[in-house]
Amino acid sequence: MSTLGNTAVTSEIIARAVKEFGTPFYLYDERMILDKCLEVLKMPNAFGLHVGYAMKANSSRALLQLITGLGIDLDLSSLNEGLRAHMAGIPYSRMMLTTQDVPRGRSRHDLEELMLKGMKYNVCSLRQLHLIADFAVANRIKLCIRLHPGVGSGESVTRNTGDKYSCFGIHLNDLEKALAFADEKGIVFDEIHMHIGSGGDPDLWRANIDRELSCVEQLSDVQIVNLGGGFKEARMPDEKPADIQQLGLYARRKFHEFYERTGRKLIMAIEPGTFIVANAGFVVTSVVDKKSTGEDGFNFLIADAGMEANTRPLLYGARHPFYVVSKTGKLLSSEFDLSELYPEADYRVIVGRCCESGDSQSLDSQGHIIPRLMANPAVDDILVIGGAGAYVSAMCLANYNSYVQPAEILLRSNGSMCVIRKEQTLEQVVENELFL
Numbered sequence: 195m196s197t198l199g200n201t202a203v204t205s206e207i208i209a210r211a212v213k214e215f216g217t218p219f220y221l222y223d224e225r226m227i228l229d230k231c232l233e234v235l236k237m238p239n240a241f242g243l244h245v246g247y248a249m250k251a252n253s254s255r256a257l258l259q260l261i262t263g264l265g266i267d268l269d270l271s272s273l274n275e276g277l278r279a280h281m282a283g284i285p286y287s288r289m290m291l292t293t294q295d296v297p298r299g300r301s302r303h304d305l306e307e308l309m310l311k312g313m314k315y316n317v318c319s320l321r322q323l324h325l326i327a328d329f330a331v332a333n334r335i336k337l338c339i340r341l342h343p344g345v346g347s348g349e350s351v352t353r354n355t356g357d358k359y360s361c362f363g364i365h366l367n368d369l370e371k372a373l374a375f376a377d378e379k380g381i382v383f384d385e386i387h388m389h390i391g392s393g394g395d396p397d398l399w400r401a402n403i404d405r406e407l408s409c410v411e412q413l414s415d416v417q418i419v420n421l422g423g424g425f426k427e428a429r430m431p432d433e434k435p436a437d438i439q440q441l442g443l444y445a446r447r448k449f450h451e452f453y454e455r456t457g458r459k460l461i462m463a464i465e466p467g468t469f470i471v472a473n474a475g476f477v478v479t480s481v482v483d484k485k486s487t488g489e490d491g492f493n494f495l496i497a498d499a500g501m502e503a504n505t506r507p508l509l510y511g512a513r514h515p516f517y518v519v520s521k522t523g524k525l526l527s528s529e530f531d532l533s534e535l536y537p538e539a540d541y542r543v544i545v546g547r548c549c550e551s552g553d554s555q556s557l558d559s560q561g562h563i564i565p566r567l568m569a570n571p572a573v574d575d576i577l578v579i580g581g582a583g584a585y586v587s588a589m590c591l592a593n594y595n596s597y598v599q600p601a602e603i604l605l606r607s608n609g610s611m612c613v614i615r616k617e618q619t620l621e622q623v624v625e626n627e628l629f630l
């Protein structure tokens with residue numbers, strides 16, 4: 195089988211795209227994105243489900259259109275994300291802002307304007323709460339409150355947003371203070387929010403439901419309980435994805451128990467990013483050179499994109515599966531099936547072109563190179579980095595070494611391919627620079 199992962203992308207499609215567009219580029223599979231959305235929308239729940247896609251995972255306009263077209267709303271990390279999504283035709287009433295930023299000046303003006311147009315504001319600190327209180331009360335706008343659970347989980351230490359090493363949300367120790375202030379001002383919280391981290395542990399996700407529901411008992415106006423994102427996706431063959439059916443069944447039972455105890459029917463909200471797009475994306479590159487560093491060294495494959503296109507390995511030792519494809523479209527190796535490897539299969543290292551020794555696609559969290567078993571491509575053959583739909587294009591170190599941002603291509607459900615973002619030009623890279 196020449197299919198890459200569980201997507202509709204095959205090695206033949208990759209070779210066709212390389213011929214048509216030239217490397218490097220990002221490639222996304224529409225069919226998989228839509229299937230993932232439908233899977234999420236079917237998550238079991240007790241009294242209703244609201245889904246907001248965490249657009250920070252991948253903010254590409256066409257993907258926002260696809261995802262929101264199925265009825266999924268948006269979770270924003272910044273006001274700019276809201277303005278950007280609005281440019282894609284999505285109304286503010288379908289967005290919730292959860293930000294570390296404290297909007298000031300022009301941003302404060304935007305915040306008020308967007309809230310008046312229906313964007314929900316999820317206050318994440320006492321300061322944010324104090325600053326928005328009068329405006330919210332004067333305009334009868336209900337707020338969401340993000341609480342810091344004190345316990346978190348994530349794919350790496352730096353992706354854990356719930357423990358004491360991160361400062362997202364109002365800490366549970368400050369909850370009473372926040373509620374006393376809200377009471378005094380007449381602020382209504384109709385939603386509560388907790389997010390433990392990205393790609394987190396399902397057991398901790400379950401524990402978070404219990405913790406959050408216990409907080410809701412103190413918040414009598416809350417109608418929506420937002421459990422955040424963080425559903426683990428399996429990018430690598432040895433990883434296990436979150437079973438959102440099972441998580442949903444657990445949540446449904448807990449929401450029912452809450453109803454029996456309190457008579458309150460709560461809507462469940464979730465904010466997946468990774469789960470929807472991670473495995474639907476690839477970085478497609480060509481081998482431009484090959485080098486070796488001697489007998490106890492490494493076999494390097496130099497690709498025409500690396501850390502500037504996918505920063506995750508360097509940033510937190512994230513692992514992505516590699517596929518080697520001949521330029522004629524033959525799948526030479528896939529980490530999902532290493533049984534049919536070439537005789538020359540060996541441990542190799544994929545690196546990019548940047549003048550930076552950390553520009554490798556396979557590093558541990560300390561920055562050490564981890565060679566991986568794969569076929570031996572020729573120069574001009576194709577290296578494909580999988581699991582690259584989330585936090586890859588959106589989080590890339592664009593323009594380091596003055597490389598331009600690659601194009602983004604969408605494989606449509608009908609098998610056609612279209613450019614959804616053009617390759618950046620060098621003129622665009624320097625357009626805001628001024629001569630002395």
Ligand SMILES: Cc1ncc(COP(=O)(O)O)c(C=O)c1O
Pocket residue numbers: 248251269292355389391392393394422423424425465466467468469584
């Ligand atoms: C508040 C919030 N919601 C949702 C998400 C999405 O997480 P994931 O992509 O792991 O689903 C994040 C990620 O950082 C987040 O901070």
